[in-house]
Amino acid sequence: MAKELTSLVDSIEGLRLADETTKWTGSASSCPSPTQQALVEAIRTLIQSCEATSAHAQLESLAESTHTPSGQDIAKLSSLRRKVTALARIAETFSDATERYIIAYITSLAGPGTLVRKMLSHFHNKLRSIARDVLNSTSDDSNVLREILEICYNQALHTSGTLHSDDYFIPLGEASLEWPYDPDFESEEYYEHEERLAVDDGYAEVFRVRCERKSEKERQQREEWIRFWVQALNKCPDGPTLFYPPASRLPQCHLADVPRYLFRAFDDGSSGRSDHYIVASMESISATSGRSRVDLFSRTEEEATAMLHGHLTKSCFKGDDADNLMSWSSSLLFVIQYAIWRCHQRGCDPSEIEICMVDTRKFPRGQFARDMSLLRAYREAPGLNESMRKFFDFRLGNAIYDNGEYLSQGVLHHAGRSSMASLAQLIRAGLHNLYHEFADPAAMGLWTNRVRDLRLRWAIERTTTQLEIQTAVEMARACFNRFDASDIALLLLSFKNRKLRALPTIGMFQISKVTIAKRGFSKAQERRRNPNDGGPDEVQRYMTIAETMMPRDRDGWNAIRWFSSTSQLLEEVLECS
Structure with missing residues (x-):
């Protein structure tokens, strides 16, 4: 690490601008012992040199435009060119040294002589390439x-x-x-x-x-x-603090796949900290011991089960200082009703309730874990008392109350990977026009049972109107404009069980309704066979249509972009009346 820091300092330390010429002074041997302060000073020197050269170039350009070129001008331009070339050479050397410094830091995290150190050496060039691309x-x-x-x-x-x-x-x-x-x-x-x-x-x-x-x-x-x-x-x-179940300790634990989108509703009264940049647990903002960086799977079974049970049964308006978990849901239906309930309970304005939507593809694997996966991993833990065991069994055995809950740990930085909207924005964009049930005053004080009732009511297959499609698209663009409007509109429309067109045309191909139904049935059967998968009906409906109708790439779903009109695309998929 010290060698790489020296290289960074030396990359800049030799450059000085004096009397309009570039001079190289000093060498690695004449540099003082490198420190972070030395690096800061060296970088400041480079910036000043660049600024001076840039200003000089602008003056020369201005002078050139106001009089006839002369031999003296050529001499000045030649001098300036030498400075620019020197700066370019320094910039290239500095860039190379920066990459080597980053790789040296990563390598320092592995013990000398270990297998990981050998593997890092084996992948050295590929690591440099990744670092370069990010920089x-x-x-x-x-x-x-x-x-x-x-x-x-x-x-x-x-x-x-x-x-x-x-x-x-x-x-x-x-x-x-x-x-x-x-x-x-x-x-x-x-x-x-x-x-x-x-x-x-x-x-x-x-x-x-x-x-x-x-x-x-x-x-x-x-x-x-x-x-x-x-x-x-x-x-x-x-x-991030990732969920990582070591196979040696928890061979029976298999984390479920995470849907592309997760949602979280919050306000000033929510536990932990949630804003437009981070979602942080109570433990991460209240503890000084660094325990929030400890993965749930790295804690004792007694501590892990107590934290999991405590988080899933806590009040929605406060939390334990030792709670390192934060809740998300794959169901936007559930999160919207939760936001309505919070607004009613607090007596606040809908503009005070925020909904955060994240694209999970942009997070590392293990950033989120399904509650069901964790409950199954710890349901046989010896430290479970009777009350905990009954709760675990209830959550695992009542699919009707499965709201697609996922958990994150510690501090999650979501800026640049999320889109935010308030409940008021959703309402203004047409939420009550698309689903008037959300405007029912008698149901605003209800939450999980209301979601259950809506799912049962909306399970009956129905056609879709063009106005519904238009409203869903407008909501997607107005509220979650960082993501593809077609994708979000389809997600909103999937709250209800909607009929699909008999022969949806996709480019040159036609896919029959029977084929889609078979694929959907097959995927549903596959999810039922795998207890870690599944989730709320509306989430499965969205995923089934998305997986069937969307092309795939190595990163997952491509956004639907086959048609110039978002509404036209959805009309090709859904049977409209």
């Missing part, structure tokens, strides 16, 4: 490190990622094959080995155990690679 594209310097680590984590997770462990272990495994086990040798020893496996049970058993141990060791090493990036993010300033 070139970011508009938020304060979050550069977090963005780099999040991308590295995602690239390490996905099998097609540039940092996936296969790129390290597969060549290593191929290189370590020795006779007589490598079939490429096609030697007498290889065939003898194969024959002994077939006839000698003892030999075969020893070989099987040996292979299993090798496979288990590699599995643990691969998990160590992922764990490194989780911990690196956790140590990063403003980094």
Whole structure:
């Protein structure tokens, strides 16, 4: 790290502007011991040099435009060109040193001589490329490190990622094959080995155990690679606290897939802190011990179950200082009714209730965890008392009250990955026109039971009017304009069970209603088979149509962009009356 900091300082320290010429002074050996202050001063020197050169260039350009060029002008331009070239050279060197400094920081997080350190060395060029891309594209310097680590984590997770462990272990495994086990040798020893496996049970058993141990060791090493990036993010300033269930401790825990969009309603009376930039837990804003950076899965079972139970049963207007969880929902229907209920309970204006919508694709895996996944992971914990056990069983066994709850931990930075709207904005944009039930004064003091009743009422299949489509599109554009209007309008319209067109035309293709129904039924069956999936009816309706009708790319859903008109697209999908 010290070497990289020296390089950063040296990249700038030699540049001085004096008497309109560029001079190189000093060297690495003559620099004082590098410190952060030295780096700040060196950067200030570079900025001053750039500003001076820029001002000089503007003056020369002005002078050139007001009189006939002369030999003296050419000499001045040549001098200025030398300065600009020197600055460009310094900028390139500085950029290179910045990348190396970032990689040195990441490498310093792994212990010397460890497998992770070797893997970081193996992926060095790819890490540099990721750092360079983020530095070139970011508009938020304060979050550069977090963005780099999040991308590295995602690239390490996905099998097609540039940092996936296969790129390290597969060549290593191929290189370590020795006779007589490598079939490429096609030697007498290889065939003898194969024959002994077939006839000698003892030999075969020893070989099987040996292979299993090798496979288990590699599995643990691969998990160590992922764990490194989780911990690196956790140590990063403003980094996320991810849900990461170690396979060695919780082999039965499998976190459910997270829907593309999650929602959260809040106001000044909500627990923790929620605003246009962050969502922070009570523990993260009240504790000084740093416990909010401790993953739920890294806590004792007793502490984890107590926190989970306490959070899911707490009052909506206060929270425990030790609560490190914050709630989200995949159901916008549920969140809107919750916002109406909060507004009624507090007697406040709808403009005071905010709804935050996040695109989960822009967050690292593990940022959100399904409540059902966590409840299943801890339902057999020895520390559960009878009251806790009954609550866990109730939540897991009553699908009618499943509102698609997801949880985040610690501090979540959502700026740039979210869209915000107040309840008042939704109403002004046409919420009551699209769903007049939300305007019913008698139901404003109701919440979960009201949502249950609306789902039952809206489960009956019906056609859609063009006015409904137009209203949904206008709401999407007015309230959640950071996201694709077609996508959000479809999500809003999915509150009701709507008939689909018999032959929706998608480009050159026509997909029959039967095909869509079969795909939808198949996906519903798949979700029922997997207890971690599913969710509220309206969320499943949206996901089924979206997954069926939208093209896919490696990042997930593409926004629907086949037609120039958003309303026309939805009319092609939904049966209109």
